[in-house]
Amino acid sequence: MKNPWMWLGLVPGIATWAALVCLFPATMASPGGLRQGHQDLTGDCLKCHKPFQGAPRENCVACHQVDKIGLAAAQGKAFAATRPRKAPFHQHLQEQDCVACHLEHRDLAVNVAEPQFNHQLVNVAVSGDCSKCHQTPKDVAHRWIATDCDGCHTNTEWVPATCDHRETFRFDSHHKPKCRICHSDGDYSKSTCYGCHEHSAAKVERKHIRAGIRDFQKCTECHGSASTHEAKRNLRLQKGGGPIRRND
Secondary structure: OOOHHHHHHHHHHHHHHHHHHHHOHHHHOOOOOEOOOOHHHOOOHHHOOEOOOEOOHHHHHOOOOHHHEOOEOHHHOEOOOOOOOOOOOHHHEOOOOHHHOOOOEHHHHHHOOOOOOOHHHEOHHHHOOHHHOOOOOOOOOOOOOOOOHHHOOOOOOOOOOOOOHHHOOOOEOOEOOOHHHHOOOOOOOOOOOOOOHHHOHHHHHHHHHHOOOOOOOOHHHOOOOOOHHHHHHHHHHHHOOOOOOOOO
């Protein structure tokens, strides 16, 4: 040992610091106040922590029943009636590491980016069934959907969805987004223009044959909107082997 006198000075200091941490952990080692819901544990560090081992999962689940998270508070206590319930999913996580997603101390959360929920952590049997955790939105675009969510959305980003109606047909004052008229069976991957009396099969056939058009079953290949000029232009492009064009 090159300088034994240095250790004689360090050892008492380290021992004193360790003793103070054990005796007054909230004062000596706490990275900040607790979040709402855990504030009654202020000063009782060993309720969640093991000395020099962090906060093990076993201490978390001693209060939080894994299959009740989102439905009830700690130790099974019911939430207030006004608090929205969330679908339980923690029991389906592949790894049961609470602190990997949850940062408890407020000051720590300010200085460290809180992890975002990763759907890859959920077991495959659950991750593909969105309805186990999510309620179907009640807006007009989702009200009649019978297809799976991944037809438009991914589980990495909910917004933006991949569905852009302008790529198939643009709405106007005569063609409003009333989904069931065109998507009669709730499957948004299929559509028909015969849901409206103005576009009955007989009328469409008669009008197109009179114009010399024999292939008119896939309406949106020519009709990207109500514009007749756009449809005629796209018909000419198709006959010439070119791609259809959508008006801006």
